[in-house]
Structure formats: structure tokens, C-alpha cells
Amino acid sequence: MRAAIVAIVLLVLAACGSPAAGPSAERSLVLATTTSTQDSGLLDDLLPAFTAATGWAVKPVAVGSGQAIEMGRRGEADVLLVHSPAAEEDYVAEGTAGRRLLVMHNDFVLLGPEADPAGVRGATVSEAMRRIAAAGAVFVSRGDDSGTHAREKSLWEKAGVAPGAPWYQETGQGMGATLRVAAEKAGYTLSDRSTYLTQPGGLALLVEGDPGLFNVYHVIEVTKRAGERVQPEAAAAFADWITGPDAQRRIGEFGREEYGQPLFVPDAGEPDPTGP
Template identity: 55%
Template structure:
């Protein structure tokens, strides 16, 4: 049977249909535009969780990038231990000396300054050790040592590392003393223990501000340069751990130092506490902080 030739009008319609199909393929984002690995593991400190900062930032990041973030809030030491095993993709931590060792071991790449606040020493309103008015944190610790309860996190966190540095500067080893109790818990929980037992403790200002209403633990020592509390974001080294979500880690790190996120950090907490819980530092030098 002889086929009839296609009429010009149908040929024109077929040609238009092909044009629309090609245009649609060009306009539609390719699969590579979306994250290949959508899940991202963030190992961070309890302070970023307890203050509510991550509750503000993570939804912004997920909406902007399409990643789904699993946040594991532990001490900085535990967060870096996860990074050393390739069990996290990106870290947000505040233990500078430990971070430097982490980087020297090539476990992380692209360590970037994000923000800071400071540590403060809090304790019972009556201040039985009379640390208020001390000229330095080591001096305050010396007054507490031996006779008054000090509650330590004891969890190898950034806060615990700072506390140990102050004890060292004071020339005191508190380990084993009945007056020195370690909780092994996060900052918020440790503050609650100190409040319940009417003891002293070292805390980051952000967590204290977010919980102080129900604590009854006033700030008794602050402003010492040694109390500066600095946060960095670190991508876990993909070359050492191939399964790490390198693209997601970089996306999160870029997000944390972006102008938009730094603006949110700058005002976070002001409406509720009258002052920010953190100060944005992306692009600055550590040497210039606190000046």
C-alpha cells in the first residue's frame, strides 16, 4: 500500500513540537544541578544547639541548597573525633588548639573563622569564694579551689579545654578533689547541675544568656582576654575519607561565612536578651578579635 505524503501543515506542527521539546530540555535543570548526596552530617558543639542558633540557621541552609542536615551536638573534642573517623562531613567547633592539631593531622580542610562570643565564670549569688572582683580567671579559680564546689563539663569539649587551660595558668590540678565534680554533659545540663548544687562553673555567654532566667547563677567573672570563645567551620578531608559529602560540607561552610548568615548571627538573640549571643567574624583575623 502506498503511503500518502504528510501534508505541509502537519510537517510544520511536527517541527514546532520538536522545537518546544528541545527548548524544554534546555530549560529544565539537569540532575547534576541538584545535590547528588542530599544528607549532610554536621558535628558541632552543644552551645550552638542550646542557644537556638542552629534552629535558626539550618532551615535557611536546607531551603537554599536542598541538603538535609543531621546535627550531632557534642563537645568540640567529640565532634573532631567524629571527623577523624570520617563519621561527619563538616564541623562547627570552638577549641582552637585542638582544631590546629586536627588540621595538622590532615583530617580537615578549609578551616574558616565564623564567629565568637566569650566564656564567663558563674556561681551562687552569695559568691562564697569571693571571686567577684578578681583580676583574672586564674585568680578566681585559685579562690574556688579546695573549698568551694566547681562543676566541670569534663567532656573534652571546647569549654572543658578552656577550663583546663585556666587551671593550668592557676598552677592547680583539680582532678580528684571532692570539691571538683565532672558531669560529662553538655553546657546547658552542666549549668543546671551547678545551679542545683549551688556551685561555680565556666560557661559560654551565649548558653548562659539563653538559660539564665531559670538558673540563679549570676556572672561573677568576665572580660579576661583568656575567656575569648572562637568558632571555626571545618570541612572533613574528602581525600582521607572518600565517603564524606565534600560538596555538602563546602556548601555549609560557604553558607556559614556568607554575608546573609553573618548578618543573622549579628542580630541573633538581641530581641530576646537585649544583646547578641555571638559576634560574626568571617573574613577577620583571630588576632583582631576582642579589640
């Protein structure tokens, strides 16, 4: 009889313990974000702090901004952290997204071989693009529908240039891989500054500071209108946290000690330069 009672008590305790373990294991969200946030190391700093603060574990998927937005459309992610404003605005206008909040910015830089055969050093970005095309110098594009690729295409358009073979080459890969290919080919490329600083590949920084190179990141909540698997409460938790004081402080400090400058500038609460 005593053994039976003990067995019953153990079963009850096990049953009581399992719900406590269950939610903790299930509190996991999918973050679709860009390769720049991963390659720079920013996610490694932010995500453990978010989990500690909220109890939500994060499964990051680092792809181009265009691919991340497509994941949101299909309901395959709970929240997005991206940097392709025009594509973001189109996505939000479709009605399946929730809040779109300003998080941070950095900038793009135009890189190339130290010898600079096209003579772009110090030029405006539009003039630099025209000189690269006129010289037929190798330009290595990500070609992956990322935020960086979208900005690069807009820069060619503003420069009045239609890039093409043989000098224009696409990798279809992320920023780190594209930097390596550009270095191997002694070519030019466009990069976000954070990836350039954290993954030096033998390329020189030739054009920076142009207004056309400003690079803004937003967090976008996905809603159940995109699919039943979406967890709006997880999206809200992440959006609230990354625009909150702890995350913004971390963003502002990230990279300062190692590189002598922050890799991103926190912007939450500031006027959004890309509009609502």
C-alpha cells in the same frame, strides 16, 4: 492496546520523576557541632536558611568539640562547627581536613552562687580559680572533652592549680545539664555566655571580660581522606554559606531582640586571633 500504551506512559513518567526526587532526598549532610550552638538556639535559626539557600538538608550532631573533631577524623561527619582552637589546629595538621575558616566568637563567663562563698566576684579569672581552690568551693566541670572543658583545664593550669576531689566534680554532660547540676550544688562553673543567657539556672555571673575568656568558633571541612562517606561538596557548601553575608547577618542579629545583645559576634573575613 490503549490501556497498554497508557500503562507504558505512566511507567515512563514515574521513571522520569524518580531521579528528580532522589537527589533532593539524598542531599543531606552531617554537621558535627557543639552543644552551645544547639542549646542557644542558633542552629534552629541558621540551618533552615542554609537548606533553603542550597538545597542541602542538615543532620546536626551536637556534642563537645573534642567529640565532633573525632567524628571528623573517622569520616562520620561532612563538616564541623567547633570552638577548641588547639585541638582544631592539631586536627587540621593531620591532613584529613580541608579549609578551617573563622565564623564567629562569643565569650566564656565564670558563674557561681549569688552568695559567692569563694569571693571571686570581679576578680581576674586566674585569681578566681585560685580562690575557688583555696576555699574548697564546689566547682562543676563538664569533663567531656568539649571546647569549654578544654578552656577550663587551661585556665586551671594558668592559675597554677591542680583541681581535685572532693570539691572538683565532673558531669560528663553538655553545658545545659552542667549548669543545672552547678545550680543544684550551689557550685561554680565555666559556661559560654550564649548558653548561660538562654538557659538560666539560678547562677550569678561573677567573672567576665577577661582576655582568657575569649571564645572563637571555626567551620572545618572534612575531606575524603577521612573516609569515603564524606561529601566534600556538602562541606564546601556549608563553609561557604556560614561565612557568607546572609549567615553572618543572622549570627549578628541572633538573640539581640530577646536578650538585648547578640549571643555571637560574626567574624568571617576578620583576622583570625588563633592563627591560620
